[in-house]
Amino acid sequence: xxxxxxxxxxxxxxxxxxxxxxxxxxxxxxxxxxxxxxxxxxxxxxxxxxxxxxxxxxxxxxxxxxxxxxxxxxxxxxxxxxxxxxxxxxxxxxxxxxxxxxxxxxxxxxxxxxxxxxxxxxxxxxxxxxxxxxxxxxxxxxxxxxxxxxxxxxxxxxxxxxxxxxxxxxxxxxxxxxxxxxxxxxxxxxxxxxxxxxxxxxxxxxxxxxxxxxxxxxxxxxxxxxxxxxx
Amino acid sequence: xxxxxxxxxxxxxxxxxxxxxxxxxxxxxxxxxxxxxxxxxxxxxxxxxxxxxxxxxxxxxxxxxxxxxxxxxxxxxxxxxxxxxxxxxxxxxxxxxxxxxxxxxxxxxxxxxxxxxxxxxxxxxxxxxxxxxxxxxxxxxxxxxxxxxxxxxxxxxxxxxxxxxxxxxxxxxxxxxxxxxxxxxxxxxxxxxxxxxxxxxxxxxxxxxxxxxxxxxxxxxxxxxxxxxxxxxxxxxxxxxxxxxxxxxxxxxxxxxxxxxxxxxxxxxxxxxxxxxxxxxxxxxxxxxxxxxxxxxxxxxxxxxxxxxxxxxxx
Numbered sequence: 073x074x075x076x077x078x079x080x081x082x083x084x085x086x087x088x089x090x091x092x093x094x095x096x097x098x099x100x101x102x103x104x105x106x107x108x109x110x111x112x113x114x115x116x117x118x119x120x121x122x123x124x125x126x127x128x129x130x131x132x133x134x135x136x137x138x139x140x141x142x143x144x145x146x147x148x149x150x151x152x153x154x155x156x157x158x159x160x161x162x163x164x165x166x167x168x169x170x171x172x173x174x175x176x177x178x179x180x181x182x183x184x185x186x187x188x189x190x191x192x193x194x195x196x197x198x199x200x201x202x203x204x205x206x207x208x209x210x211x212x213x214x215x216x217x218x219x220x221x222x223x224x225x226x227x228x229x230x231x232x233x234x235x236x237x238x239x240x241x242x243x244x245x246x247x248x249x250x251x252x253x254x255x256x257x258x259x260x261x262x263x264x265x266x267x268x269x270x271x272x273x274x275x276x277x278x279x280x281x282x283x284x285x286x287x288x289x290x291x292x293x294x295x296x297x298x299x300x301x302x303x
Numbered sequence: 304x305x306x307x308x309x310x311x312x313x314x315x316x317x318x319x320x321x322x323x324x325x326x327x328x329x330x331x332x333x334x335x336x337x338x339x340x341x342x343x344x345x346x347x348x349x350x351x352x353x354x355x356x357x358x359x360x361x362x363x364x365x366x367x368x369x370x371x372x373x374x375x376x377x378x379x380x381x382x383x384x385x386x387x388x389x390x391x392x393x394x395x396x397x398x399x400x401x402x403x404x405x406x407x408x409x410x411x412x413x414x415x416x417x418x419x420x421x422x423x424x425x426x427x428x429x430x431x432x433x434x435x436x437x438x439x440x441x442x443x444x445x446x447x448x449x450x451x452x453x454x455x456x457x458x459x460x461x462x463x464x465x466x467x468x469x470x471x472x473x474x475x476x477x478x479x480x481x482x483x484x485x486x487x488x489x490x491x492x493x494x495x496x497x498x499x500x501x502x503x504x505x506x507x508x509x510x511x512x513x514x515x516x517x518x519x520x521x522x523x524x525x526x527x528x529x530x531x532x533x534x535x536x537x538x539x540x541x542x543x544x545x546x547x548x549x550x551x552x553x554x555x556x557x558x559x560x561x562x563x564x565x566x567x568x569x570x571x572x573x574x575x576x577x578x579x580x581x582x583x584x585x586x587x588x589x590x591x592x593x594x595x596x597x598x599x600x601x602x603x604x605x606x607x608x609x610x611x612x613x614x615x616x617x618x
Contacts, residue, residue, distance in 0.1 A: 120483055145485035157480035159473040166469050173485040220485055 090279035103266035106276035150222025160202025171219030179221035310559035318551025319451035323506035327499025333538030343525030344407040349507025354422035362425035370504035377500025419517035536614020561590035
């Protein structure tokens, strides 16, 4: 579904990504782990076309490196950014509507599905997105991206700053998404939900992939965890 | 009383005309960060297009087609002029629009000459709508008022209710996110720029025949439009509306009532028989200082409240 080969990216003169290779297969949950500043977010921004990529990025057998991000989104790639980017003056409902790419409605997800998953959002459907709590905003951001009916969703640190019950809720939602046949590329700093729900995990360090394996492989690999993950 | 009512009418009318320019300018600024110095030139272009079109097929087709043409010219300017300049930063964009204003003025002079063109009020509306205590109020002015209020209502509904309007609102805060959701933001920018120019064009069509259609009309009105958006608060449509109405009414009241300012100067010890420099102050009236009042307001606003009435960021 997604094949990234020898991906490089720069911020000004600093060489942030130094040859990243990763794959996500259909229906698979894959996690990209690592400490802050190693290039995890830059990797998905480069895939999304928000940061200029060098190298090869193939999505559904099509080269997307160099395409504009709206065109990439229209191919079925969804992106849930770390800073959430809720449209603050628009209501919850309007935020969700803008997640749809067109007005034709043949998507896997309807607004009703979103409201069933998160009754909170139904209650606040006509509230401006800017006044929601952090947790509600996170749910809204994920739902908004799902409304665009992506085949692969890249989620950047969805559990950051959330209460433990909400972290569970996020894990549930990600499983539910994968259950409908979507692929997920999850970016996380903490291992908590990543090890529970992922089929495979990558660990990043200094702009490169330093480990690739199953969650069990990572659990058994003390040195990788110590060198690249634990604080 | 009739003087008050008539200058109120005219003030609201002038204010609505200013709003048609200011709304586009402030929308373009808040969406794209571009302060379009050439904005009033699109107002002028609207007047000249309307003159040319109405010469052949009459005023009513001109009312529709002149703004559309201006909108297309505006969109083309964004696509082939501003967009390539964008990567060099906002200063480059500002200089680009600054130069564009002069280029447009020069081109208009080359085509239509330096003297005003005879773009007149359409005959069908050239009569007194009502007469009150001996004063006529022209039907065309009433028509201008109806058109400008109609445009204002349509603009607000468009921004608040349509899908494209929602995208524009969303792109105000998070353009990158709107794009990541699969919406073509550069194209939205292009048409918003064109749409803002078309609004200025409508003001040119309905205002050009009253204010006079000549190559200096952009330079005359342009600075006041900037005053409006600074006072209203950059990026705020409501602010632009209130500031435009305020300046329109203030201007008309100052001229109609023409109150002597001597009592104010007297408080500072200026005598009625003053000589020399002070001589000029004695005869000063509100009508005399009306042209400078908006700029005075601009200066005071920048000193005491740089973000304007409803702005969310400093100028």
